[in-house]
Every structure is written in structure tokens, then in C-alpha cells.
Amino acid sequence: MSSGMNMHYDVIIIGAGPAGSAAATALARQGRSVLLLEKAAHPRHKSCGGGLSARLLPYLDADLKEIVEREVRKVVFLLRKKEVSGSSAEPVAYLVRRDRFDAYLAEKARKAGAEIVENCPVRDWRETPEGVEVQSRRGPDTASFLMGADGAAGRVARKLHPDWKKHLAFALETEVPLRNKEEAVWIDLAVPRGYGWIFPKENGAAIGVADFKGKVPKPQALYSDFLGRHPLSSEAGSVPPNGCTIPIYRSAAPPLVKGRVLLIGDAGGLVDPLFGEGIFYAVRSGQMAAEAIGAAFAGRGEATSYDRAVRETFYPDFERAARMAKWIYAFPGLYLEAIRLHPGAVDLYLGILRGERTYCQFWKEVQWAFVRKFIPFKNTAG
Ligand SMILES: Cc1cc2nc3c(=O)[nH]c(=O)nc-3n(C[C@H](O)[C@H](O)[C@H](O)COP(=O)(O)OP(=O)(O)OC[C@H]3O[C@@H](n4cnc5c(N)ncnc54)[C@H](O)[C@@H]3O)c2cc1C
The missing domain is CATH 3.30.9.10 (D-Amino Acid Oxidase, subunit A, domain 2)
Known part of the structure; x- marks a missing residue:
């Protein structure tokens, strides 16, 4: 695709982190014209632990050898001298270096056909009657849709929702x-x-x-x-x-779609409130936003279906994780004692990372285990 100035794109994405690159790859594979503007140049530093939960794998379509530094099969929780661990035969997570991982995802987007311009901070954007106009050192670029994938301090969300205190x-x-x-x-x-x-x-x-x-x-x-x-x-x-x-994430987050602008990843505050996992939600929200835009272009739906999909898929889990976080961080000693006495709970938690259950399902299973343990049922059958 040419890098001609003033070309009209289907979608402009601001920020080539995991959210922006995943969205760009998905859109380019649909045959959409995509411009991905990144203020830094890959490989760039990103402060992050680099832990990918194993449930991301089916959505990543990646060659693990190129990106993974370690496979994680054991998690140790500790509080001063006490520790409780859980192990899994299958990896529960993969550890990556963000400079390598993000460069890999951006390259994937480029190979899929997205146009990526690095060292190109976006200075401003506005909606126009035809779509959106984005200002950077390239001059104005226009598109039918804009995705804010510009991270925790991103300016797209700030302009879209000036009252939103993340x-x-x-x-x-x-x-x-x-x-x-x-x-x-x-x-x-x-x-x-x-x-x-x-x-x-x-x-x-x-x-x-x-x-x-x-x-x-x-x-x-x-x-x-x-x-x-x-x-x-x-x-x-x-x-x-x-x-x-x-x-x-915090309850009562504002809509992730307004007009022709969509927020994905950290720009949309999509981070698990228990352990701060954000890469999974960045990649998934990018892909879900791409799907909604694809449907809108095909006349099969509206871009706002992305907001609904996130609310239905992730928010109930975030709410559950937030309640768990409140309890665990207020009483870490009690939490550790609880999982020491009931190691099955750690296995259930590792199942969330492997993608076998959600936080909501985890909580139901923990409640059932509790009921089974403390309320004796008489088997009256037969
Ligand atoms: C200390 C720490 C540890 C973490 N550990 C983990 C972990 O182990 N596992 C996990 O899943 N999550 C972790 N997270 C969260 C995770 O890092 C984020 O959720 C994830 O990076 C979000 O991806 P993103 O693509 O939305 O944003 P980012 O990765 O922040 O990417 C945003 C991109 O936008 C670019 N950009 C910003 N402004 C502009 C602009 N004006 N114009 C053009 N480009 C712009 C930036 O340069 C950047 O490349 C951690 C976060 C922190 C801070």
C-alpha cells in the first residue's frame, strides 16, 4: 500500500502496542486499509512484567520460539516467611520481553498489510462529517474510524471523555x-x-x-x-x-465507542483489577474492535457492538476480580491461609490463566466447594 499523504484510510490506529498491532492485523486481514501511527520506534521499552496468560495463545497466532523467554508452570504466593505454591503440568503463562514481543506483533501487522509509521506521535484528532482527521508530522490523515490504542496516558481517551478519571x-x-x-x-x-x-x-x-x-x-x-x-x-x-x-478497570467506565472513535487496551482501562493483567485484554479488545468495525463496513452492525461485547465478555469478570482484590489486599494473611488450607483453590485459579474458566466461574466453583465441604448432603437417591 502506498504511503501517500492525505490518503483516506478505512481505519487509523494510534499506538502500536499489543492492542494497536492486534487490531491492525485483524483489520488488514479483512482487507481494510489501516494506518498505524506509533510515537516511538520498535523495539521500544515498555514498563511491564511481560507475563502472558496461556489463554492468550489461541488468539495470538504466534511462533512462541520467537517471543517466549520462559514458560511458567509454577506460581508461588508469599507473605514474609509463609509461602504457598501451585503447579501445573501445562504452562499457565509465558514470559516475554516487551520490546521483542511488541516489535513482533507490529511486524505481524505490517506483514498482514497495515501501513505502520514509527517516530510519529499523534498531536491531535477530530471527528469530521466523513469520519476522523488525525494530525501528526505527516500532516492530516483521514479515515472512516479511529482507534485509540495509545496506552495508559493516551490522549484519545482524554479528549473523548474529559471527565473520565482512570x-x-x-x-x-x-x-x-x-x-x-x-x-x-x-x-x-x-x-x-x-x-x-x-x-x-x-x-x-x-x-x-x-x-x-x-x-x-x-x-x-x-x-x-x-x-x-x-x-x-x-x-x-x-x-x-x-x-x-x-x-x-473500575465500575462505571464510560463507553468505549463514541461516534467513529473506539478505545482499546489500556486506553480503554481494560486491565484486570486483581493482578494488573492487561496484555490479554489489549490483544482481545483490539481484535473485538476490528470485528465490530468489519461488521459496520459490511452493513451487518454498528461499531458500538464492540462496547457491548466488552461489557458482556470482560466486565463481569473484572467486577468479580475487583471484589477478590479488595478482600485479598486488605487481608493477605487470611488469603494465604485460605489457599494453604485449600490448595484446590490455587489449581482453580491457575485454570483461569490457562483459559479453562473465567473469574466468575472460578468464584462459583469455590462457593460450591465450600458448600460441599461444610454442608453435609444426604444421598437420598435409591
Ligand atoms: C509495571 C507494569 C507491569 C505490568 N505487568 C504486566 C504483566 O506481567 N502482564 C500483563 O498482561 N500486563 C502487565 N501490565 C499491563 C500491560 O503492560 C498493559 O496492559 C499493556 O501494555 C496494554 O497494551 P496497549 O497496547 O493497550 O498499550 P501500550 O502497550 O502502552 O502501547 C501504547 C502505544 O501507544 C504509543 N503512543 C502513545 N501515545 C501516542 C501518540 N500520541 N501517538 C502515537 N503513538 C502513541 C506508545 O508509544 C505505545 O507504543 C503491566 C503494566 C505495568 C505498568
Whole structure:
């Protein structure tokens, strides 16, 4: 496809993270003309643990060898001296480096036929009678639809919903060289109102702490305490952490579609409020938005069907995860004791990561297990 200025596209996407690239690939495969504008150039840094839950795999259509640094079969939850772990014969997650992973997804979009322009920050956009107009160093580009895939601090959502106060969790994270070849993923619940993580990679580990309330007076102190509790502190101490935010889901989020503009991924606040997982929802929301736009072009529906699909598919799960998060982060000791006494609950949770059940189904199963354990049923049959 030509890169002619002022060409009219079917869709312009702002931001080539997982959401933007997944949407661009899906749209290009439908035969739509797509312009994907990215302010940085791949491979670029993105603050992230890089944990992909295994349930993403069927939607990724990726060669794992090219992107995966480690397969995760064991998750350890710990609170000071206590720890409880769960294991799985099948991988529950895959660990990637975001610079490589995002470059891979963008390349996939390019190969599918999307036009990608890097080092091209979008400065502004507006709706016009025919569609949308986007301003960048290329001058104005026009399209029938615009997708905001510009991440947690993106300007598309800010302009679309000026009153929307996203709920931003605050995190400090870095990658450290790690001599010890750890296989498990560690979740440290001693971080107040959030958790710390150690995600092993090929030549090191992603480590960090997140506060899910997002109003930490002394984040550095949380981070130093976390390092002090773990043997890798001597290696991590010299690497300054990056401060960043995670736009976690909160009830009463505004519509993700307004006119001809759609919000996907972090731009739409689509991050699980329990552990801050966002990559799965970024890729899936990008694909779902592409499907809705495809249907709109084909005269089979409206772009707003994307908002409905997200509300039906993800929001009930986010609500359930938010309720679990409230409880777990308020009483981490109780939570750890509960899963120590009932290791089956950890297996059920790992099933969410493998895509075997949703948070809502998980909760029903936990309730049933509780009822079966404590309310004796008499078998009156026969
Ligand atoms: C510390 C931390 C740890 C995390 N760990 C995990 C994890 O282990 N697993 C997980 O699933 N999720 C994790 N997340 C969440 C995950 O990183 C995000 O949910 C995910 O990156 C969202 O993808 P996205 O494509 O919506 O946005 P992004 O990945 O943020 O991509 C947005 C893109 O838009 C570009 N952009 C921004 N503004 C403009 C502009 N004006 N013009 C053009 N381009 C623009 C940016 O350069 C960027 O490339 C973590 C987040 C943080 C902060």
C-alpha cells in the first residue's frame, strides 16, 4: 500500500502496542486499509512484567520460539516467611520481553498489510462529517474510524471523555540480571494494597511492586522493603526502577465507542483489577474492535457492538476480580491461609490463566466447594 499523504484510510490506529498491532492485523486481514501511527520506534521499552496468560495463545497466532523467554508452570504466593505454591503440568503463562514481543506483533501487522509509521506521535484528532482527521508530522490523515490504542496516558481517551478519571495503580519496576535460574513466578503479598513480583526471563528477571490504590506517599520505600525481603536484592539494588501507572478497570467506565472513535487496551482501562493483567485484554479488545468495525463496513452492525461485547465478555469478570482484590489486599494473611488450607483453590485459579474458566466461574466453583465441604448432603437417591 502506498504511503501517500492525505490518503483516506478505512481505519487509523494510534499506538502500536499489543492492542494497536492486534487490531491492525485483524483489520488488514479483512482487507481494510489501516494506518498505524506509533510515537516511538520498535523495539521500544515498555514498563511491564511481560507475563502472558496461556489463554492468550489461541488468539495470538504466534511462533512462541520467537517471543517466549520462559514458560511458567509454577506460581508461588508469599507473605514474609509463609509461602504457598501451585503447579501445573501445562504452562499457565509465558514470559516475554516487551520490546521483542511488541516489535513482533507490529511486524505481524505490517506483514498482514497495515501501513505502520514509527517516530510519529499523534498531536491531535477530530471527528469530521466523513469520519476522523488525525494530525501528526505527516500532516492530516483521514479515515472512516479511529482507534485509540495509545496506552495508559493516551490522549484519545482524554479528549473523548474529559471527565473520565482512570483508576491508575502505581508501580515501580525494573529488569535485573539474575544469576539464579529461577523457574517459578513469585507474587509477594507483603506489599500494602498491592503486590510485588519476580518474573524470571532468559537472562534475568522483571521485578517490581504495584500499589493498586495508586496513592503511595513513598513508593521508593515499598520497593526497597520488597528488595530487602528477597535474595536478589544485591543485584537489583543498583538498578534504578521506573515509575509507571496501570489503568485498572473500575465500575462505571464510560463507553468505549463514541461516534467513529473506539478505545482499546489500556486506553480503554481494560486491565484486570486483581493482578494488573492487561496484555490479554489489549490483544482481545483490539481484535473485538476490528470485528465490530468489519461488521459496520459490511452493513451487518454498528461499531458500538464492540462496547457491548466488552461489557458482556470482560466486565463481569473484572467486577468479580475487583471484589477478590479488595478482600485479598486488605487481608493477605487470611488469603494465604485460605489457599494453604485449600490448595484446590490455587489449581482453580491457575485454570483461569490457562483459559479453562473465567473469574466468575472460578468464584462459583469455590462457593460450591465450600458448600460441599461444610454442608453435609444426604444421598437420598435409591
Ligand atoms: C509495571 C507494569 C507491569 C505490568 N505487568 C504486566 C504483566 O506481567 N502482564 C500483563 O498482561 N500486563 C502487565 N501490565 C499491563 C500491560 O503492560 C498493559 O496492559 C499493556 O501494555 C496494554 O497494551 P496497549 O497496547 O493497550 O498499550 P501500550 O502497550 O502502552 O502501547 C501504547 C502505544 O501507544 C504509543 N503512543 C502513545 N501515545 C501516542 C501518540 N500520541 N501517538 C502515537 N503513538 C502513541 C506508545 O508509544 C505505545 O507504543 C503491566 C503494566 C505495568 C505498568
